[in-house]
Amino acid sequence: MTAREIKLGxxxxxxxxxxEYSRNRRPIHDAVGISAAALSQYTRNQTRPTLQxxxxxxxxxxxxxxxxxHGEPTGATVDHGPLARYVDHALSEVRAKASRQSALVARLGRLLAERIETTAQELGTAVGEGLILDDEALRLEGYCIAADIMPLNLGFNVISMEGGVAAPGQFLHTVAQNLQKGCKYRFLLTGNPDAQDDLVSRFRALLRSHAGSDHVYxxxxxxxxxQPVMAYAVxxxxxxxxxxxxxxLLYEQFAGYVDDDGQLGYVVRPNNESNLDMLMGSDRVGSARQAFEALWAGAAHL
Known part of the structure; x- marks a missing residue:
């Protein structure tokens, strides 16, 4: 055993x-994080404490x-030497780094907020208030209890291909899923009866394959x-x-166009070049539906 170890004990x-802890050493154990047995071993020089x-x-x-x-006093001031100075320096570095990162996060947050605001303004300008995109209409249709549709054509649901083959359109899968959930669909068509009969037949066949005949029926x-129709509507x-x-967020975007009964309507664009339809004001949906009901009552079954 070295003289240094003897000095420590x-x-x-x-x-x-x-x-004041000669009779009660518990405060020493708690403060240093050691057991009574460990402290006793230190005093008897049986084990040596770690630097910590x-x-x-x-x-x-x-x-x-x-x-x-060593048992050698160095004065009244307690100085743990290079170790303490190293710890102080490391803590200062950590605080400085944390401060820099906080400033960076704040700057990034501000830049992202500005970018989001700019993008939202650009989208608002591009789409325009009171308009609805095809993908937005598709998402809304997924929450339908009932849907009344007077389409420009059935191109959004069934695509006619060469050789009499029909392929699902953009909205067909949503219609099929809604039918399985019990959503009621009414399609009111205009135009050439022969062309309509063929399209409806293909549309029904696709729906039966995706939703089942019972649901379609x-x-x-x-x-x-x-009757002459000036505009098409949904x-x-x-x-x-x-x-x-x-x-x-989708609801908030269109909440102003949903009436008290949960009805939303929009006018179908009169051409195939655009992907935007025009929303009806919530105060006008009711009267527009009345016009649809009058046309539906006098329409022929397909």
């Missing part, structure tokens, strides 16, 4: 004996590491009107509660 025993424990013991008794280890009806009866729960 003697100094530690002396410090404990002259302190030495520093903690020196801090607890208010002495220097030199005094604790029960929930999907087609009629044709001979009316959704929405499950507003489900829409708000699943897509609150």
């Amino acid at each position: 003697e100094v530690l025993t002396h410090l404990i004996a002259r302190s 424990k030495l520093v903690a013991l020196a801090d607890f008794f208010g002495v220097s590491l030199d005094y604790l280890v 029960q929930n999907c009806t087609f009629r044709r009107t001979e 009316f959704y009866q929405l499950d507003v509660e489900s829409l708000i729960h699943a897509e609150p």
Whole structure:
């Protein structure tokens, strides 16, 4: 056993004996993070504390590491030497780095907010208030309880290909899923009866393959009107509660156009070059639906 180890045990025993903890060493154990057995082994020089424990013991008794280890006082000021200075320097570096990162995060947040605002303004200018994109209409239709549709054509649901082959259009899968959930569809068509009969036949066949014949028979009806129509329209009866729960931002975007009964309507664009339809004001959906109902009542079944 070295003289240094003997000094440590003697100094530690002396410090404990002259302190108020000579009869109750628990505060030493708690402050340093050691057991009673470990402290006893230190005083008897049976084990040697780690550097971390030495520093903690020196801090607890208010002495220097030199005094604790060698029994040589270095003055009234406790100085743990290079280790303490290194720790202070490391802490300063950590604080400085954290401050720089906080400033960077704040700057990035501001830049992102500005970019989002600019993009939103650009989208608002490009799309325009009161207009609805095809993909937005498709998402809204997924929350329909009922849908009344007077389309320009059935191109959004069935695509006619060469050789009499029909392929699903953009909206067909959503229509099929809604039919399976019990959503009621009414399609009111205009124009050439022969062309309509062929398209409806293909549309029904695709729906049956995706949703099942029973659902199509029960929930999907087609009629044709001979009355002149100036514009084509779509009316959704929405499950507003489900829409708000699943897509609150989508609901907020169109909330001003949904009436008290959860109805939303839009006028179908009169050409195939645009992908924007015009929303009806919530105060006008009711009268527009009345016009649809009058046309539907006088229309022929397909």
